[in-house]
Amino acid sequence: MSWWMEEPLRMIQCNLRETDGGLDxxxxxxxxxxxxxxxxxxxxxxxxxFYPTELPFQRRNPYLxxxxxxxxxxLCHRNGLRLIARFDFSKADAAFLPEHxxxxxxxxxGRRVVFNGMAxxxxxxxxxxxxxxxxxxxxxxxxxxxxxxxxxFGYQTRDYSERYYGLCQCENCKARYLxxxxxxxxxxxxxxxxxxxxxxxKKTVSEMxxxxxxxxxxxxxxVAVCTYTDHQVDIIRSESNTALSRPLPQWLYSASDxxxxxxxxxxxxxxxxxxxxxADIFWRFMGxxxxxxxxxxxxxxxSGGGLDFCIIGVFDGxxxxxxxxxxxxxxxxxxxxxxxxxxxxxxxxxxxxYPEDPALExxxxxxxxxxxxxxxxxxxxxxxCVADRLPHSRYRxxxxxxxxxxPALLPESAAVIATSGAFTDRPDVLKTLFGAETVxxxxxxxxxYLLAEDxxxxxxxxxxxxxxLAGLIRLCRFAGETxxxxxxxxxxxxxxxxxxxxxxxxxxxxxxxxxxxxxALLPWDAGRLYDCHGFLEHRDxxxxxxxxxxxxxxxxxxxxxxxxxxxxxxxSGELVQLINLTGFNGSSFFEPLPVSxxxxxxxxxxxxxxxxxxxxxxxxxxxxxxxxxxxxxxxCTLAGYDAYRID
Numbered sequence: 085m086s087w088w089m090e091e092p093l094r095m096i097q098c099n100l101r102e103t104d105g106g107l108d109x110x111x112x113x114x115x116x117x118x119x120x121x122x123x124x125x126x127x128x129x130x131x132x133x134f135y136p137t138e139l140p141f142q143r144r145n146p147y148l149x150x151x152x153x154x155x156x157x158x159l160c161h162r163n164g165l166r167l168i169a170r171f172d173f174s175k176a177d178a179a180f181l182p183e184h185x186x187x188x189x190x191x192x193x194g195r196r197v198v199f200n201g202m203a204x205x206x207x208x209x210x211x212x213x214x215x216x217x218x219x220x221x222x223x224x225x226x227x228x229x230x231x232x233x234x235x236x237f238g239y240q241t242r243d244y245s246e247r248y249y250g251l252c253q254c255e256n257c258k259a260r261y262l263x264x265x266x267x268x269x270x271x272x273x274x275x276x277x278x279x280x281x282x283x284x285x286k287k288t289v290s291e292m293x294x295x296x297x298x299x300x301x302x303x304x305x306x307v308a309v310c311t312y313t314d315h316q317v318d319i320i321r322s323e324s325n326t327a328l329s330r331p332l333p334q335w336l337y338s339a340s341d342x343x344x345x346x347x348x349x350x351x352x353x354x355x356x357x358x359x360x361x362x363a364d365i366f367w368r369f370m371g372x373x374x375x376x377x378x379x380x381x382x383x384x385x386x387s388g389g390g391l392d393f394c395i396i397g398v399f400d401g402x403x404x405x406x407x408x409x410x411x412x413x414x415x416x417x418x419x420x421x422x423x424x425x426x427x428x429x430x431x432x433x434x435x436x437x438y439p440e441d442p443a444l445e446x447x448x449x450x451x452x453x454x455x456x457x458x459x460x461x462x463x464x465x466x467x468x469c470v471a472d473r474l475p476h477s478r479y480r481x482x483x484x485x486x487x488x489x490x491p492a493l494l495p496e497s498a499a500v501i502a503t504s505g506a507f508t509d510r511p512d513v514l515k516t517l518f519g520a521e522t523v524x525x526x527x528x529x530x531x532x533y534l535l536a537e538d539x540x541x542x543x544x545x546x547x548x549x550x551x552x553l554a555g556l557i558r559l560c561r562f563a564g565e566t567x568x569x570x571x572x573x574x575x576x577x578x579x580x581x582x583x584x585x586x587x588x589x590x591x592x593x594x595x596x597x598x599x600x601x602x603x604a605l606l607p608w609d610a611g612r613l614y615d616c617h618g619f620l621e622h623r624d625x626x627x628x629x630x631x632x633x634x635x636x637x638x639x640x641x642x643x644x645x646x647x648x649x650x651x652x653x654x655x656s657g658e659l660v661q662l663i664n665l666t667g668f669n670g671s672s673f674f675e676p677l678p679v680s681x682x683x684x685x686x687x688x689x690x691x692x693x694x695x696x697x698x699x700x701x702x703x704x705x706x707x708x709x710x711x712x713x714x715x716x717x718x719x720c721t722l723a724g725y726d727a728y729r730i731d
Contacts, residue, residue: 087166087230088308088318088354092425093123093390094415095168095356098398100127100134105147107398113159115399119408120415121391124160125233128153128169129219131176131202139222141184141215143177157227168231168310169223173216174240175202180211187211189240190254192271199243207239207288208256217299224303231308232300233321238289238313244365246329251281260288290315310356314466319390320346320353324380325360326372333670335449337456339380340648341464343389345438347430348463349473355389361407368396371404376673378410379663382725385418386650386661388428414725421700424729428652428659433636434462435479437470439487447485447504450611454623455483457645460630460637481636485611491517499633500603501626503610505558518605519563519596529553531573532585534592534608536625541567541632544624551621553592558607562594568606568625593629604629638687640714647679647722651686657694657731660684664722675724682719686730689713700727 096116098104116124127134132145135153153169160167178198181188188196188211189204197204205211220232242248251257251270261269261284270281297316300307310319322342326334335341339357346355359380361371371377377393384391393411395402418425436455439448455462462483465473470489474482479495486504491513494500500517507513514520526532533550536542545551550571557570570592574585594605606629614622630636639651643662650661664676688694688710697708697717706728708717715730 086306086308086318089352090426091122092418092422093354093356093392094121094418095123095125095390095392096121097125097358097392097394099394099396101397102132102145102147104398105134105145105152106149107152108400109152109155109159111400112398113156113163113165117163117165119412120419121165123166123168124156125168125170126156128171128223130172130216135223135226137222139218141180141211142219153223154227157229161228166230168233168308169229170233170235171219172235173212174205174236176205176211177201178203184211186254186256188254189252191249192253197243197249204240206252206254206256207292208260209254213292217295220296220299221303224300224307229307231310231319234311237311239285293317314350314353318353319356322355322357323360324357326363328364336665336668337383337452339383340387341452343384343387344464345466347388348435349466349469356392357384357389358392358394359384361393361395361404369403371407373673374407374410375667375675377407378414378724379665379673381411381414382663383648385414385425386663388430388652391415391418417701424654424659427654430461430463431638431651431653431658432461432463433478433480433638434460434483435474436462436464436483437485437487437489438464438466439485440467441487444486444504446615447609447611450613450615451483451485451503451626454614454626456648457623458627459639459641459643459649461639461651481630481633488513497600499601501606501629501633503606504608504612518594518603520560520594520605523559523561525556525558527556529555529557529573531576533571534568535571535587536568538567542624542628544628545621548621551625552619553608554613555609557592559590560594560605560607562591562596564594564596566591566594568592595632602633604633640685641682643682644679647682657729658686659727659729660686661727662719662722663725679722682722683716684719685714685716687713688715695731697728697730700729
């Protein structure tokens with residue numbers, strides 16, 4: 085088995101500057117080793133070579149002293165660390181522009197993009213398509229690195245100041261697009277042919293990744309390929325980062341979300357979700373709250389991913405050290421329990437499908453939050469991976485946040501919940517799977533409600549009968565049971581004229597049972613409304629709907645919603661993990677408040693026996709008892725993170 089599949093990753097990336105070319109290799113390696121890391125990522129080539137390159141088309145770092153990459157590789161291996169070499173082929177020294185203009189990106193009016201002396205290259209130019217492979221070959225034939233990583237891979241249309249320059253209009257792009265589809269290259273994002281252009285981008289990027297993978301594996305098959313995509317890579321990189329321009333609140337589950345998408349979608353790839361220390365790309369020398377960095381790392385760990393932390397430059401002289409103690413804490417804990425974390429498998433019976441459509445991100449995130457706050461264990465599978473991961477899987481409930489999938493790919497006898505515009509383009513599936521037929525769509529519902537009076541169904545809303553509805557709803561005729569009658573908008577101003585609308589013939593929820601499955605359709609944006617506004621009724625509607633369809637959780641707890649829970653199996657038992665999220669207020673991350681008296685019950689196989697429950701952090705024995713098929717115990721006071729093994 086490949087090393088990245090056997091060993092949980094504990095990686096530190098030093099994003100080297102050219103001025104770091106004379107760093108002390110021994111000091112850096114010992115510092116990284118002191119974090120209990122097992123992998124170091126450093127710059128190798130592309131924009132600037134951190135080794136004595138002999139290739140005339142690669143800039144050699146003018147600050148380089150000796151063979152930095154070679155010395156770091158040697159010292160890492162001597163100290164039990166792996167080394168991943170970082171490349172960036174998205175840019176090259178602007179000095180190459182006059183002689184090799186065909187290597188570079190070009191705007192519609194013929195301009196090039198040059199930032200701090202570096203010019204944007206083009207995916208379809210010779211530099212990326214051919215010469216980058218020569219750079220890789222030079223490094224791989226000289227140095228026994230353990231992995232390679234590519235930064236900013238693919239089509240880059242913005243500079244580091246976030247200025248947008250439009251679609252590349254270079255001659256290479258024009259020629260390749262003409263060959264691709266026989267059409268002229270679109271000139272802007274608004275072009276009617278933009279969908280075809282996106283397919284062209286995907287194809288050309290995939291072709292480049294095919295070339296990279298073939299080159300790397302032909303030289304050294306044991307080298308891991310890593311970048312921010314999933315095609316032809318071994319380690320899928322992602323980031324939990326902040327940006328001042330990003331709207332609040334911050335995505336509390338950023339790390340869990342990124343890791344879960346990879347873990348649920350791929351069996352032969354691993355996740356490296358990087359906890360970026362910098363407050364923003366523009367402010368690389370000030371870090372986010374240490375509590376936020378530690379939380380991101382705990383979520384990486386608990387979700388089944390590797391640990392990954394990044395700083396600009398090197399530790400010697402780096403001005404932002406506040407997060408380091410938390411990084412060491414998480415890295416050291418994983419190292420001590422490495423055998424368990426290397427063998428975890430999810431026990432989730434619910435799967436949430438990730439739509440991979442930016443327009444459905446809010447719908448997905450809202451439902452993600454609902455499940456997390458209700459402590460329902462679930463996996464995430466990308467929509468593009470459904471065919472590989474869903475058929476014959478263990479899942480008993482599939483949730484589709486606005487996205488449709490081929491019904492033939494659903495697990496046998498699994499219940500299904502779909503929301504928003506799922507299957508809008510498949511009326512046949514709506515009818516067979518949900519017993520539903522769309523009559524019409526109402527795009528705006530200012531002042532509309534859904535009626536939740538039946539408390540035998542809406543147990544989480546004992547004192548509220550109406551659920552705010554805003555945005556789109558599909559009005560459907562349902563063949564099965566219905567709930568949540570639709571109250572269309574009624575007069576809402578002035579106060580003297582306000583009235584409450586009367587229930588229409590349509591409903592906001594339909595249940596449908598057939599011989600093989602049970603399904604529920606909520607043809608409105610339950611997830612988006614919860615993500616944007618946080619009204620508990622939108623969450624409660626989905627949770628009560630899940631309860632109506634069945635019991636899909638092997639874990640029950642009275643932990644507050646701001647405690648994140650995880651349930652996994654390892655070879656000799658099960659693992660329950662808890663993360664305390666109470667330090668989050670929407671924009672800031674503080675030290676979480678201790679939470680005491682959390683009761684946990686885990687459903688075990690009736691034929692299974694257990695010998696003990698222990699706290700993973702210190703090995704302390706935890707009193708536990710069995711009631712039927714449930715094992716029950718009370719957790720210790722939760723500070724930031726805790727884990728309990730059930731043997």
